[in-house]
Each structure stands twice: as structure tokens, then as C-alpha cells.
Amino acid sequence: MSQSDPSSTPSADSKIRGGQFRKKGFTVFGLDLQDFIRFFFSGNASLAIVILVLICVFLAREALLFFPDHHQGLKAYRKSGQEFVDFVGDEVNDFTILYSNANVAYYAELNQTSLEQDNLLAAYRAVQSLVKNETSRVRDRLEDHLDDLEDVVDDLEEAEEDLAKLDPAVDGEKIAELKKEISELNAEKQQLEPVIAELRPELRKASETILNNSLTWKFDDASLKLSEEQREKFREAVLRDEPDAQGDHPYVAELKKISAGKKAAAAEQLVDFKATVTALRDAAKPLKSLHSKLKRVASEAKRESEKFDTAPGRRAALLEGAAKTSDPEEKARKIKMAEAVMIKEPDFATLTQPLYAAIPEHKAIAEKMRTEVAALVKQLPEKASTQGARERLKHARKAERTFDSTVSASLKKMDKWNHDKRYSVIGSVTAFIFGKDWVTNSSWHDFYGLLPLFTGSLMISIIALVVAVPFAVSAAIYVNQLAPVHEQNLVKPAIEFIEAIPSVVLGFFGIFVLGTMLRNVSQVEWLSWVPGFPMSERLTILNAGLLLAFMAVPTIFTLAEDALNNVPGAFSENSLALGASKLQTVLQVVFPTAMSGIIAAALLGFGRIIGETMVVLLVAGNKIKIPDFSEGLGVIAQPAHTMTGIIAQELGEVDNGSLHWRALFMVGMVLFFISLAVNYGAQKILIRFQKV
Amino acid sequence: MSSSKVLMPTEENISPPAPESSAVTSSHESSQEETEKVIKVNDLNFAYDGKKDVLRDISLEIQGGEVTAFIGPSGCGKSTLLRCFNRMNDLIPTASITKGSIEILGTDIYDQYVDEIELRKHVGMVFQKYNPFPKSIYENVAYGLRIQGIKDKATLDQSVEESLIGAGLWEEVKDRLDASGLGLSGGQQQRLCIARTIAVQPKIILMDEPCSALDPISTATVEDLITQLKSKFTIVIVTHNMQQATRVSDKTAFFYLGELIEYDSTTRLFGSPAVKQTEDYISGRFG
Numbered sequence: 001m002s003q004s005d006p007s008s009t010p011s012a013d014s015k016i017r018g019g020q021f022r023k024k025g026f027t028v029f030g031l032d033l034q035d036f037i038r039f040f041f042s043g044n045a046s047l048a049i050v051i052l053v054l055i056c057v058f059l060a061r062e063a064l065l066f067f068p069d070h071h072q073g074l075k076a077y078r079k080s081g082q083e084f085v086d087f088v089g090d091e092v093n094d095f096t097i098l099y100s101n102a103n104v105a106y107y108a109e110l111n112q113t114s115l116e117q118d119n120l121l122a123a124y125r126a127v128q129s130l131v132k133n134e135t136s137r138v139r140d141r142l143e144d145h146l147d148d149l150e151d152v153v154d155d156l157e158e159a160e161e162d163l164a165k166l167d168p169a170v171d172g173e174k175i176a177e178l179k180k181e182i183s184e185l186n187a188e189k190q191q192l193e194p195v196i197a198e199l200r201p202e203l204r205k206a207s208e209t210i211l212n213n214s215l216t217w218k219f220d221d222a223s224l225k226l227s228e229e230q231r232e233k234f235r236e237a238v239l240r241d242e243p244d245a246q247g248d249h250p251y252v253a254e255l256k257k258i259s260a261g262k263k264a265a266a267a268e269q270l271v272d273f274k275a276t277v278t279a280l281r282d283a284a285k286p287l288k289s290l291h292s293k294l295k296r297v298a299s300e301a302k303r304e305s306e307k308f309d310t311a312p313g314r315r316a317a318l319l320e321g322a323a324k325t326s327d328p329e330e331k332a333r334k335i336k337m338a339e340a341v342m343i344k345e346p347d348f349a350t351l352t353q354p355l356y357a358a359i360p361e362h363k364a365i366a367e368k369m370r371t372e373v374a375a376l377v378k379q380l381p382e383k384a385s386t387q388g389a390r391e392r393l394k395h396a397r398k399a400e401r402t403f404d405s406t407v408s409a410s411l412k413k414m415d416k417w418n419h420d421k422r423y424s425v426i427g428s429v430t431a432f433i434f435g436k437d438w439v440t441n442s443s444w445h446d447f448y449g450l451l452p453l454f455t456g457s458l459m460i461s462i463i464a465l466v467v468a469v470p471f472a473v474s475a476a477i478y479v480n481q482l483a484p485v486h487e488q489n490l491v492k493p494a495i496e497f498i499e500a501i502p503s504v505v506l507g508f509f510g511i512f513v514l515g516t517m518l519r520n521v522s523q524v525e526w527l528s529w530v531p532g533f534p535m536s537e538r539l540t541i542l543n544a545g546l547l548l549a550f551m552a553v554p555t556i557f558t559l560a561e562d563a564l565n566n567v568p569g570a571f572s573e574n575s576l577a578l579g580a581s582k583l584q585t586v587l588q589v590v591f592p593t594a595m596s597g598i599i600a601a602a603l604l605g606f607g608r609i610i611g612e613t614m615v616v617l618l619v620a621g622n623k624i625k626i627p628d629f630s631e632g633l634g635v636i637a638q639p640a641h642t643m644t645g646i647i648a649q650e651l652g653e654v655d656n657g658s659l660h661w662r663a664l665f666m667v668g669m670v671l672f673f674i675s676l677a678v679n680y681g682a683q684k685i686l687i688r689f690q691k692v
Numbered sequence: 693m694s695s696s697k698v699l700m701p702t703e704e705n706i707s708p709p710a711p712e713s714s715a716v717t718s719s720h721e722s723s724q725e726e727t728e729k730v731i732k733v734n735d736l737n738f739a740y741d742g743k744k745d746v747l748r749d750i751s752l753e754i755q756g757g758e759v760t761a762f763i764g765p766s767g768c769g770k771s772t773l774l775r776c777f778n779r780m781n782d783l784i785p786t787a788s789i790t791k792g793s794i795e796i797l798g799t800d801i802y803d804q805y806v807d808e809i810e811l812r813k814h815v816g817m818v819f820q821k822y823n824p825f826p827k828s829i830y831e832n833v834a835y836g837l838r839i840q841g842i843k844d845k846a847t848l849d850q851s852v853e854e855s856l857i858g859a860g861l862w863e864e865v866k867d868r869l870d871a872s873g874l875g876l877s878g879g880q881q882q883r884l885c886i887a888r889t890i891a892v893q894p895k896i897i898l899m900d901e902p903c904s905a906l907d908p909i910s911t912a913t914v915e916d917l918i919t920q921l922k923s924k925f926t927i928v929i930v931t932h933n934m935q936q937a938t939r940v941s942d943k944t945a946f947f948y949l950g951e952l953i954e955y956d957s958t959t960r961l962f963g964s965p966a967v968k969q970t971e972d973y974i975s976g977r978f979g
Contacts, residue, residue, distance in 0.1 A: 484785075570823040574885070577780060578836040578892055579813035588839065593826050 066662035105392035456640030463545025472556035507618030532637030539621035563597025737791035761941035816894035824873030859887035879910025
């Protein structure tokens, strides 16, 4: 280039910058095309960083504004005395758990006696409604015609009555009219009757066709096997069930009668049980009425507090409006209104006075109720004939202990309580991080506690990891170390393909296939030793965990396989030359060497799982409650809500800038930090691994 | 002499019973006469892809208790032949011998009843690139014993010490046996690999260019070590360095384009080669 370019003439003309070495082609200020291409790429790279920073700043600003607002809300919660009332509320809630368990146990026992008939009736209704649905077209037509016929017959009777009343000598004209009408109605009736006569066998035939289909006789409850005779009876009953049929088929009627009779007999047997349950309910009445009384007091105080909080805003709005209007009269009116807005702090001491006054009353009621309830719970039957009732009674006894300790705690808290005590800033932060309730849009008080969401996310992720890591790592070891080439070429793309499945599709699968399957499997009797089995829910922590495990497998697999691939081949060659078998080599040399890479893979898999939204939103059951760990591992059969799920579910419905909105941003912030920490940790481990 | 001492404790490890006894008896006789044929290659052809032979009509016998050097230009098949001796070529799925046989200690090692893992316990190998496992020095040496199921701490301790002494590394590392094997210098790492190999007490050690990645001083140390090991092990060494071959070996085989051109005692092969190609190669006219 330096030599012979005719255009770049000898350097005599030194005005051309760059002289004979001048850049060729398109240049602007000495920058050529290559420089611009470079700028383009570097611009794209830095744009990504700028956007990332913007997102972080926006997130952080919205999220951190949550805390002052939240603190404000909690201050009002205390000042208005709602906090105090919730001490009573806790007692009431714990009692309700106790009572409902006892009540359900009673009905389980009661229904137990007539279980056989009830199941048969349920089966009959299942078949009946199925047949009704399937034959609806013929049935509806028949029904319409029958209605028409009924109308015609009524009209006819009416007309004939009228006719009989009339005097032929006087109302000759009318008689003629009526006679004409009657003949018309008769003609209509004659038209309808053959159609109905035709439709009846048609309906019967359609019903029979469906009844002959064996699928019709499948019921949810597999334990119920209909005998031939019962089936025949049901068949008759269903066929008899025409739109104008009167009463039940004798067999069905008998079943109903037996069921009712058995229930009545059982009720007599269980009369003590029933009395105890009723007594329990009555024992709580004073506490409940005290609770609702106090609730009214606190709600009133809360309204006052809200008025006070919004007063400056309302006043400012009015003044602003006044400044904008040109009409002096209107202006004066608005200014007057603005001045009328009271910016005076309500006297909370007076407002909450009734609460302080209620302390001794509450004490008396609670102490009395406590002894009564303890005595009544002892009266509950020790033994029960059904598994369900036994479980419920056990829960009821446990709830009694919880109730008792809640009462003691509440009594102590009430004595110490003061509406004017400062709410510490740290307290409001811990109320978010360790808060046990997430209650929004409530007429009482909104709670923003992270704990139920966090535990939900964590449990689902742990289950997913526990399932996915062994699965993915073993698959990676097999594919990378042991599989022949053609198998590698099959297995690797297959596992990596999982990543391509949209998560919403997996969610569908989780609801309709996996959920149902898990529940059915959990109902199998000899599997009842598995913790959490039998499951009553379809959408559970376990279900979501399994699906997320499936989603995490490709991530963990690919990274773990990379880690194994990075182990120098010389290691395994050396090991083999020392007389180690292939398996020994893999387990004792290759796997330990790749260990840190595999840990990093698991961590990144965790990051993938905890950030996943769609599947958990669809499959986890979305129940905002800390799972009940008292069942041990069985806790996995409960539904839960997650941090990602709550954002997706609620963010669309909240007002911009409201406390709820900010709370959701704060949850997002927590997620962001978890992901950041996980990724950072994984990178650290990977870097350490590369140094070895 | 001492080769029988090495053979004795492991004789039960040889799997097929009949050839074993013959191998042992012959070793007893030969140890006295020092003419035992430890490796016998009979008219061997070998192909990586099952079709094109990269070794052709190789026949040679390797004496016990000696160092045999394989020399020749790159791609002549000397390393391939070496890796046939402990069946490392089995790791390549399509590779196989296409003609002939190899007998080691009197056993045809390509017989279908031969377990190559068992074979490799008797025929150790040291590679060109030293490659200690990312474990401690102690665990590196003990590895071969651990995979054989030896757990007794005292046995392991003793074997590790003996092997490290055997590899001339004991004095340098005895105070830091728990340190990572990767923290040693190149020459030390290669000697650690040798210690790891002799810990399993093989009868034959194959060395595939063991010094080509080492600096001159480390090379000298390893060469010294090889001459010392000769008293206990039969050594076959592949080398590009002809001076090294003259320094360490008793016999030398010259390979060219997959064929064995000349095989003789080292002094004779380098002093008065019988074949013209050998002479050209050792005098540096090609290669």
C-alpha cells in the first residue's frame, strides 16, 4: 500500500493529510467505514448496559419508596387500634379452626353410615346428567312440545269453561268465536300429539344408545363397582326420566329413603357429639360479639385517620382549582371549601378509649371461654370410625392448644398495648420481610408480608432442585462419558429441546395431566405411607416443583456437560492406564474434577427456577399462606403462592404509585437480588474452577 | 535377579490360568539367564479405521529387565505399537489389530478372554504430557491402589513412600504430601506420574516420549530415573531424541512408515547400522 498508488501522488503536495498513507475510500474526519462499524457494535453493547442501569434505577426507586408508605400504613394501623382488635381477631381465628375441624369431623361420622347409598346416588346422578347432556337436543325439543301442549290444553279448558258459562241466546257472536277458537286449539293439539308420540321413542332410543356405551358407567370413584342388577335399575330410572315424568324411580326413591333413615339413626347415635359441637359454637359467641364491637370502634378511628392523612391533598387540590378559575364567585366558594377542610389530627386517645375500656371485659370472656373450650374439646369422642374424622379430631385437639397459647399471648399484649407507641422503622421493615400475611384490597387493613411468598418460592425451588440435579447430572455423565456417539447425538438434542417448550404449555400440562395423575396416584392405598399422600389438591407445591425440575434439567444438563467436557482427556487416559475401569475413572477422577462446574450448574439452575413465573402461576395453586409444616414432608401436597406469581397476578390490577404497587415492586427487588446473588456465586465458583 | 521379586506378588492377578503358569516358570528361568522374552510381537498389522494398516508385519521380542527404545520419524507408528501393548488403542472404537498377535508374559493379550483392565495393572504407562490428577500428591500415588480396593492406611502409606522413593521424589515432597500434585514443577510432576505408575507394581512400564515436555535439567533427572528403574521393570520408551535413546536404552528399534526397519542393541544400531535407512535417519539426513 505504501508504494505504488497512482492516485496518492508523491508527497510534494503535503496539504493532503495522511499523505501517501492516506486511508482509502469513504472517510469523515479521518474515520473510515471500519471505524463506523466498530462504533455501531460498541454502541449496541453499551446500550444494553445503559438499559440495564435504567431498569435497576427505576426498580430501586419504586421499590424503596415502599418503605416510607408502608411505615405510614403501619403507624395508622396502631393508632387506630386495629392492631389491638387483631389480638382478639387472632383468638377468634384460632377458635374458628378448632370449631370447623370438629364440625367437619361430626359430619364425616354422620355421613359415614349412609356412605353406600350416597355413593350409589352420586353414581346415579352422574349417569343421569351425562345422559341428559348427550340427549339434550331431542330432550329439549320434547320438553318444548310438552310445554306447548300443556298451554294448549289449558287454553282449551279455559275456553270450554267460558263457553259453558255463556248463554246461547244472548252471546251468539261470542259463542261462535269461542267455538272457532276451540276448533283451532283442537287442531293444534292434534298436530302436537303425534310429534310428541314420535319424540318419546326417539329420546328413549338416544338414551339407550348412550347407556349401552360402557364409558357411561365409569365414575370418579373407582372403588364403587355397580352390580348388574343395580345397573339395570339405574338404566330403568334414567330411561323413565322423561321431561314430564312424575317423582323418582322406585329404586332411587328407596335409596334416598334409606340414606335419610340411616342419617337420622346416626344423628341419634351421635347426639352427644353434636351437642358438644354446638356447645363449642355457643361458647365463642361472647368473644365474637366483642370482636365485632371493637372492630367497629377501630374502623371508625381508621376512617378518621384516613381523612386526616388525605386532608392536605384535598385542600391543595381545592386551592389549585380556585387559582385556575376565573369566576370570582366560584373562586371564593372553593377557597371557602378549602378552608373548611380540617387539618387537625383526630384525637386518637378518645377514639381508642373504648378499646382500653374493653380490656377487663375481654379478659373475663377469654378466661371463661378458655376453660369452657378446653373442657368441651375433652368431651369430643376419642375414637372415630372414619379416617377423615380421626384426622380432623386430631387437628381440633391441636388447634385447642394453639388457641390456648394465643389467648395467653393476647392477654399479655393487650396489657402492654398503647395506641401512641412509636412504630419503629426497623419494625416496618421486618413487618415486610418476616410478615406472615399478604392481604390486599381488604376493608380492614392491608398486610404486606413477604414470608408466605418467599417460603412458597423457596420450597418449590428446593423440590425442583432436589429432583433436577441428580437427574440432569447423571444424564450429563452418561452422555459425556459413557454413551456411544450415536446415543450422544440423540440424547443431547432431546434434552436441550425441553428448553424450547413454552412454559405456558408446560403449565397446561401441569394442570391437566400431571396434577390429575399425581392426585390419582396419591389415592392408591399402598402408597399412603408417602408423605403428603393422599393429596386432596391437584395444584400443589409438589406439582409445580416437578414441572420446574423438568424445566431446569436442560440448563443444568448443558452446563454440567460442559464442565465434564472441560476435564482434560488426559486425566481419564491416565486413570485407565493405571488399571481403573471406565466407571471408576468417571466417578473418581472426572466427576470430582468437574465438581465445581457442576455446583455452578446447579446454582444457575436454581436461578432459572426461582425466576420462573408462568408455570408456578398456573400450577402452584396460588394460595397466599405459609404452608403448614406440622405435617413434615407432607407439606409438599399443599398449594402455595410465589414471589414471581404474585407480581404477574396482581400488578395488572393495582393503581400506579399505590402502596400495593410499591409492595409488588419490592417483591421484584427481592427476586432481583436473589438472582443476582445466585449468578454471582455461580460465576465465582466457575472462575475458581477454571484456575485449577 | 530382582525382576522375579516384582513378579512374585502379582502372579495371582493374571487371569487365564494356563498361560500364567508358563509365564511364571519362564520368568524364573529367564531371570537367571536374563534372556526372558517379556513382550513378543508376532507379524502384527494394525489399523485405526479397520482398513488402512498403520503398522505392517511387525515382529519383535523385548527382553525383560532392559530398556528398549523405539525411534523413528513422526507418524511411523512407534507410539501406536506402544499403545498396543496395554491396549490403550481400544479407546478408539474402530481401531483394531488386523493380523498377528502380541504376547505379554506368554499370554496373547488380544484374546477375547483377556480383561484389558487387568492387563493395564501389569503394563503401566507414562505419557508425554505429565498429568497428575487434581488431588494431593499422596492421593495421586495411592490412586491406583485405591481403585484396586486397598483401604488399609498402613499399606497405602508404605506403598506411597516406596513409590515416591522409587521415583526419586520422596526427599522433595515428603513434607507436603497433602499439597496438590499440580503445584509441583514440570519435572516433578512427571516423576509423580512415574511414581503413580510404579505404585501399582506393573512388570512393564511403557513411556511415550516422557521427556519431550521437560526442560534439559528435568530431562536428565528422568533419564537417570529410567536407568535406575531398569533393575525392577522392563521399560519400553518411545523417543524423538536419539541422544536420549543412546543414553538410556539397551536395545533400539527403528520404525519407518509403519514398518520395523531395524532392531538391535543400541550400541550396534547407532554404531554400525545394518540398513541404509537407519543410517540416514540417525545421521540426520531425514526425519
